[in-house]
Amino acid sequence: xxxxxxxxxxxxxxxxxxxxxxxxxxxxxxxxxxxxxxxxxxxxxxxxxxxxxxxxxxxxxxxxxxxxxxxxxxxxxxxxxxxxxxxxxxxxxxxxxxxxxxxxxxxxxxxxxxxxxxxxx
Amino acid sequence: xxxxxxxxxxxxxxxxxxxxxxxxxxxxxxxxxxxxxxxxxxxxxxxxxxxxxxxxxxxxxxxxxxxxxxxxxxxxxxxxxxxxxxxxxxxxxxxxxxxxxxxxxxxxxxxxxxxxxxxxxxxxxxxxxxxxxxxxxxxxxxxxxxxxxxxxxxxxxxxxxxxxxxxxxxxxxxxxxxxxxxxxxxxxxxxxxxxxxxxxxxxxxxxxxxxxxxxxxxxxxxxxxxxxxxxxxxxxxxxxxxxxxxxxxxxxxxxxxxxxxxxxxxxxxxxxxxxxxxxxxxxxxxxxxxxxxxxxxxxxxxxxxxxxxxxxxxxxxxxxxxxxxxxxxxxxxxxxxxxxxxxxxxxxxxxxxxxxxxxxxxxxxxxxxxxxxxxxxxxxxxxxxxxxxxxxxxxxxxxxxxxxxxxxxxxxxxxxxxxxxxxxxxxxxxxxxxxxxxxxxxxxxxxxxxxxxxxxxxxxxxxxxxxxxxxxxxxxxxxxxxxxxxxxxxxxxxxxxxxxxxxxxxxxxxxxxxxxxxxxxxxxxxxxxxxxxxxxxxxxxxxxxxxxxxxxxxxxxxxxxxxxxxxxxxxxxxxxxxxxxxxxxxxxxxxxxxxxxxxxxxxxxxxxxxxxxxxxxxxxxxxxxxxxxxxxxxxxxxxxxxxxxxxxxxxxxxxxxxxxxxxxxxxxxxxxxxxxxxxxxxxxxxxxxxxxxxxxxxxxxxxxxxxxxxxxxxxxxxxxxxxxxxxxxxxxxxxxxxxxxxxxxxxxxxxxxxxxxxxxxxxx
Numbered sequence: 001x002x003x004x005x006x007x008x009x010x011x012x013x014x015x016x017x018x019x020x021x022x023x024x025x026x027x028x029x030x031x032x033x034x035x036x037x038x039x040x041x042x043x044x045x046x047x048x049x050x051x052x053x054x055x056x057x058x059x060x061x062x063x064x065x066x067x068x069x070x071x072x073x074x075x076x077x078x079x080x081x082x083x084x085x086x087x088x089x090x091x092x093x094x095x096x097x098x099x100x101x102x103x104x105x106x107x108x109x110x111x112x113x114x115x116x117x118x119x120x121x
Numbered sequence: 122x123x124x125x126x127x128x129x130x131x132x133x134x135x136x137x138x139x140x141x142x143x144x145x146x147x148x149x150x151x152x153x154x155x156x157x158x159x160x161x162x163x164x165x166x167x168x169x170x171x172x173x174x175x176x177x178x179x180x181x182x183x184x185x186x187x188x189x190x191x192x193x194x195x196x197x198x199x200x201x202x203x204x205x206x207x208x209x210x211x212x213x214x215x216x217x218x219x220x221x222x223x224x225x226x227x228x229x230x231x232x233x234x235x236x237x238x239x240x241x242x243x244x245x246x247x248x249x250x251x252x253x254x255x256x257x258x259x260x261x262x263x264x265x266x267x268x269x270x271x272x273x274x275x276x277x278x279x280x281x282x283x284x285x286x287x288x289x290x291x292x293x294x295x296x297x298x299x300x301x302x303x304x305x306x307x308x309x310x311x312x313x314x315x316x317x318x319x320x321x322x323x324x325x326x327x328x329x330x331x332x333x334x335x336x337x338x339x340x341x342x343x344x345x346x347x348x349x350x351x352x353x354x355x356x357x358x359x360x361x362x363x364x365x366x367x368x369x370x371x372x373x374x375x376x377x378x379x380x381x382x383x384x385x386x387x388x389x390x391x392x393x394x395x396x397x398x399x400x401x402x403x404x405x406x407x408x409x410x411x412x413x414x415x416x417x418x419x420x421x422x423x424x425x426x427x428x429x430x431x432x433x434x435x436x437x438x439x440x441x442x443x444x445x446x447x448x449x450x451x452x453x454x455x456x457x458x459x460x461x462x463x464x465x466x467x468x469x470x471x472x473x474x475x476x477x478x479x480x481x482x483x484x485x486x487x488x489x490x491x492x493x494x495x496x497x498x499x500x501x502x503x504x505x506x507x508x509x510x511x512x513x514x515x516x517x518x519x520x521x522x523x524x525x526x527x528x529x530x531x532x533x534x535x536x537x538x539x540x541x542x543x544x545x546x547x548x549x550x551x552x553x554x555x556x557x558x559x560x561x562x563x564x565x566x567x568x569x570x571x572x573x574x575x576x577x578x579x580x581x582x583x584x585x586x587x588x589x590x591x592x593x594x595x596x597x598x599x600x601x602x603x604x605x606x607x608x609x610x611x612x613x614x615x616x617x618x619x620x621x622x623x624x625x626x627x628x629x630x631x632x633x634x635x636x637x638x639x640x641x642x643x644x645x646x647x648x649x650x651x652x653x654x655x656x657x658x659x660x661x662x663x664x665x666x667x668x669x670x671x672x673x674x675x676x677x678x679x680x681x682x683x684x685x686x687x688x689x690x691x692x693x694x695x696x697x698x699x700x701x702x703x704x705x706x707x708x709x710x711x712x713x714x715x716x717x718x719x720x721x722x723x724x725x726x727x728x729x730x731x732x733x734x735x736x737x738x739x740x741x742x743x744x745x746x747x748x749x750x751x752x753x754x755x756x757x758x759x760x761x762x763x764x765x766x767x768x769x770x771x772x773x774x775x776x777x778x779x780x781x782x783x784x785x786x787x788x789x790x791x792x793x794x795x796x797x798x799x800x801x802x803x804x805x806x807x808x809x810x811x812x813x814x815x816x817x818x819x820x821x822x823x824x825x826x827x828x829x830x831x832x833x834x835x836x837x838x839x840x841x842x843x844x845x846x847x848x849x850x851x852x853x854x855x856x857x858x859x860x861x862x863x864x865x866x867x868x869x870x871x872x873x874x875x876x877x878x879x880x881x882x883x884x885x
Binding site (some may be wrong): 043047 | 500
């Protein structure tokens with residue numbers, strides 16, 4: 001009994017190791033400014049089915065994802081992010097969505113960067 | 122008659138109406154700020170020190186074209202605009218600054234020269250006492266800046282500016298400070314140092330004074346049930362201390378302290394980064410209390426004579442590429458205390474009735490290590506292992522009572538962290554093992570025992586990223602004296618609306634009470650020890666088991682662009698079994714298991730607000746209802762005020778370019794009356810009244826920061842000189858049957874004034 005349980009555990013572990021597509025690391029640029037953008041981008045990404053991990057770096061604007069390729073693609077993520085206002089190479093946010101972003105997140109306006117003055121912004 | 126009455130009423134009504142209109146207009150005006158002008162002066166900093174007034178500087182509302190320029194005196198004035206919040210200050214050759222226009226006079230705005238190579242660090246002032254809105258657990262984080270507000274010197278003194286933890290004096294002889302939370306004494310708290318259980322067993326009473334304040338990077342105070350990772354012992358909460366780390370700490374630090382009662386402290390830290398992966402730190406603490414102080418002239422020292430040497434060597438390993446992190450700590454401590462009558466001389470009077478005296482000598486060795494591995498391709502997955510060994514030896518006597526304890530302890534814990542599907546669902550699981558060997562000598566009676574426990578735990582964390590987050594944990598442990606049992610813990614947080622959250626927690630805890638080491642003050646009395654043995658596994662007593670329930674609400678607001686924080690919380694600890702410490706007979710101290718009910722309800726209301734720029738107020742009201750069924754009757758827990766008020770005012774001037782600053786801090790504590798254990802059986806001259814008077818304690822500290830390297834601080838504790846009239850019963854006959862130093866409800870020591878300095882060199 002104990003042995004067979006151990007065996008099943010081992011098998012499942014090795015399956016996880018061999019199926020590399022389940023933990024595919026991808027990264028791409030997402031336009032944005034501040035801490036609020038970071039929250040919005042990461043939240044949108046992580047809620048998609050198949051996205052296991054999402055982290056957006058403010059200085060480099062790079063979004064790092066770990067996804068299960070059987071369940072979603074990077075394009076799915078880009079589309080979802082554009083739907084909340086952030087541009088990527090493959091998907092651009094609609095003007096009406098972008099316009100609703102708070103002033104400090106309006107990355108298309110170079111002046112908005114001046115607002116990045118410490119704190120959560 | 123009737124008419125005049127009506128007239129009166131009418132005139133009052135009219136007056137009221139006028140006032141309300143006036144108030145309305147005033148209010149309306151202040152809210153609209155139609156004519157309000159925002160003023161300020163712009164200065165430029167050249168070569169890091171010289172400041173000059175800048176004229177023709179552009180000042181405009183961010184996101185608009187509405188603006189002005191400064192005059193020759195560097196002054197500007199701009200009409201307040203409700204739709205804009207931030208002003209941009211721009212001048213050629215200088216760095217542009219953007220500031221919050223949250224008050225009519227912005228004072229001096231300093232622009233930095235563009236040619237300065239030094240990076241401008243935009244600092245947002247972080248509240249040194251952080252009550253998180255987002256943490257699932259009710260955690261208050263105390264950072265090193267907050268620690269600087271308290272006088273000094275060690276962990277037991279680090280909570281004086283913090284309302285979540287109550288600091289009490291355990292007795293009139295040893296001067297040891299007792300920490301309480303939720304109306305329960307420190308044994309019900311779990312102390313951890315970098316997440317490894319630290320102050321427990323033999324070090325329960327004095328251990329807090331064995332952690333030098335200057336080694337502490339931050340403290341996390343969790344109220345209520347803790348998490349399951351650190352074991353099953355926490356009942357009322359958990360206090361974790363993070364020490365400074367060789368890679369991130371300053372290269373060199375020196376602190377000297379002295380007070381008017383001849384207490385001297387010396388702290389130094391030296392850190393060396395050996396390579397990209399290795400760094401080491403050597404930390405040294407020494408203190409000496411040399412003053413024979415007896416201000417209340419009861420022939421007993423008001424504060425012990427003491428000296429301590431405390432050394433730590435830390436090694437830190439960091440390999441970010443491969444994902445390995447590690448720590449190795451070695452610590453050695455030697456602490457000696459002498460107290461009792463001023464005339465007492467240990468070499469001639471020890472174990473005699475020439476004079477009453479006491480010595481407590483402790484040697485402690487701590488070795489601990491941690492290894493962690495973060496999977497480089499899976500940042501959310503990691504494995505950690507930690508182990509600690511300590512050897513604690515205390516030899517002591519209190520008058521004719523002898524008490525020695527040797528406690529050797531081993532702890533180890535392995536944790537695996539990962540996710541279920543996505544980082545919205547995280548889990549931690551692992552095993553832990555504890556092995557404790559106790560060897561005690563209580564007045565010649567030898568008590569030996571070995572406790573061990575092996576357990577496994579699983580903790581699940583869910584974060585909806587919006588409203589709800591929760592942490593649910595479960596442990597299964599088997600202990601040789603605690604049998605097999607499960608420990609559930611649950612924490613939830615729910616965001617109600619903007620900047621408001623609701624928290625709830627439930628948890629169970631279980632522990633073995635080390636009745637002698639936790640209540641050592643009993644030896645400094647003529648009380649007879651009485652244990653009502655019921656065949657239990659620890660001193661004939663059964664382990665303590667309790668449930669803790671808590672609920673809290675936090676609301677943060679912006680009132681006039683300054684943060685206001687309101688929080689309310691309520692906790693109830695309900696004991697299923699407890700080791701009752703019964704002081705109600707003045708000739709005895711009895712230990713027995715609970716028959717009936719024992720509970721502690723605590724209610725706390727906090728209000729924090731920045732009154733004017735850089736002047737912060739913290740106000741807290743606490744109510745405790747702690748009832749215990751003694752064998753005789755149900756009574757309120759003794760020496761526990763039912764009401765407490767805490768006020769803290771902190772003012773800081775703006776930092777100059779080199780870091781120069783003034784910091785001023787006031788703390789006021791008011792303690793309501795406390796029930797004193799019954800002294801009715803004593804002759805009239807050896808009796809206390811049933812309740813202590815209420816009293817207040819005032820502390821202050823002023824810090825002058827000269828530069829980022831050097832600062833000096835001056836402070837006072839208990840400056841209104843409140844002390845207990847008779848701290849020791851029967852002090853004129855310490856070998857008689859009415860001698861008792863355990864009924865301590867107020868400070869023994871009069872106003873203390875201290876002076877200290879800090880010098881540091883930062884790693885570039």
